[in-house]
Amino acid sequence: MRILVVEDDDRTAQHLVRGLSESGHVVDRAADGALGLAMALEDIYDIAVVDRMLPELDGISLVRRLRDENRHLPVLILSAIASARDRAEGLRAGSDDYLAKPFQFSELLARLEALARRADRARGQAVLRVGDLSLDLRARLGMRGAQDIGLQPREFLLLETLMRNAHRAVSRGMLLEAAWDYDFEPKGNIIDMHMHRLRRKVDGDTNTPLIHTIAGVGYMLSDVPPRKRS
Structure with a gap:
C-alpha cells in the first residue's frame, strides 16, 4: 500500500x-x-x-x-x-x-x-486477475496459474499498479509514484531494472507474456498483445 x-x-x-x-x-x-x-x-x-x-x-x-x-x-x-x-x-x-x-x-x-x-x-477487488495471473491483496500473494511467483514488497506494488490499470499503458512516472516515496531520487533506469525482474517472475518462459513494454511511455499488463504503433 x-x-x-x-x-x-x-x-x-x-x-x-x-x-x-x-x-x-x-x-x-x-x-x-x-x-x-x-x-x-x-x-x-x-x-x-x-x-x-x-x-x-x-x-x-x-x-x-x-x-x-x-x-x-x-x-x-x-x-x-x-x-x-x-x-x-x-x-x-x-x-x-x-x-x-x-x-x-x-x-x-x-x-x-x-x-x-x-x-x-x-471495490470488489480483494483479488485482482488478468488472464491466469492473480494478485491477492490481503495475503499479498501473486500467482501465475498455480505457481507462487515470489514477489518482493516493491514488486508487489508495481504489479498491483499494473493490474489495477490492466490493458492500459502505465507510465514510468506512475510506477515510480506507486513504489517509491516522495523523497526518493531515482538514478539511472531503476524502473526498467525492477520491471525486468518482475517480468521474469510473471512471464518466465511462458508463451503468453502478460507484461508488455510500450515504447516511449512505460508498460502495460494485458493478456491481449497491444497493437504496435505505426
Missing part, C-alpha cells in the same frame, strides 16, 4: 514511517494538516494515518474537508485525545477508525490492514 502519514511530531512520524516501510509499504509524511490535505487530495494513497492536533489544519477538519470533496480515502485518526466523546467526534467527522496514543505498532498495522481489506471489498 501507499500510505500517507500526517503527523507533526518528528519522533512519532519517524517511528511510523520506519515501521510501515519495513512492513513493505510506501510511506509519505506531511508535518502539518494543510500539506496533509493537499497530498491526500492527490488520489495516490491507499490509506492515511492522521494525527488530531496538527498545525495549520487540525485532523478533524482535514477529514471533514476530504469528505466534503467526496474523497473516500480510508483514514485512521491517531491521537492522544481519545475519550469516548473524542473518538465519536472523529468517527462522525468521517474517519474510518480511531486509535489512541500511546499505541502498539502491531495493533496499528492490523487496523490499517483491516481498513484496506474493507476498502478492497467495497
Whole structure:
C-alpha cells in the first residue's frame, strides 16, 4: 500500500514511517494538516494515518474537508485525545477508525490492514486477475496459474499498479509514484531494472507474456498483445 502519514511530531512520524516501510509499504509524511490535505487530495494513497492536533489544519477538519470533496480515502485518526466523546467526534467527522496514543505498532498495522481489506471489498477487488495471473491483496500473494511467483514488497506494488490499470499503458512516472516515496531520487533506469525482474517472475518462459513494454511511455499488463504503433 501507499500510505500517507500526517503527523507533526518528528519522533512519532519517524517511528511510523520506519515501521510501515519495513512492513513493505510506501510511506509519505506531511508535518502539518494543510500539506496533509493537499497530498491526500492527490488520489495516490491507499490509506492515511492522521494525527488530531496538527498545525495549520487540525485532523478533524482535514477529514471533514476530504469528505466534503467526496474523497473516500480510508483514514485512521491517531491521537492522544481519545475519550469516548473524542473518538465519536472523529468517527462522525468521517474517519474510518480511531486509535489512541500511546499505541502498539502491531495493533496499528492490523487496523490499517483491516481498513484496506474493507476498502478492497467495497471495490470488489480483494483479488485482482488478468488472464491466469492473480494478485491477492490481503495475503499479498501473486500467482501465475498455480505457481507462487515470489514477489518482493516493491514488486508487489508495481504489479498491483499494473493490474489495477490492466490493458492500459502505465507510465514510468506512475510506477515510480506507486513504489517509491516522495523523497526518493531515482538514478539511472531503476524502473526498467525492477520491471525486468518482475517480468521474469510473471512471464518466465511462458508463451503468453502478460507484461508488455510500450515504447516511449512505460508498460502495460494485458493478456491481449497491444497493437504496435505505426
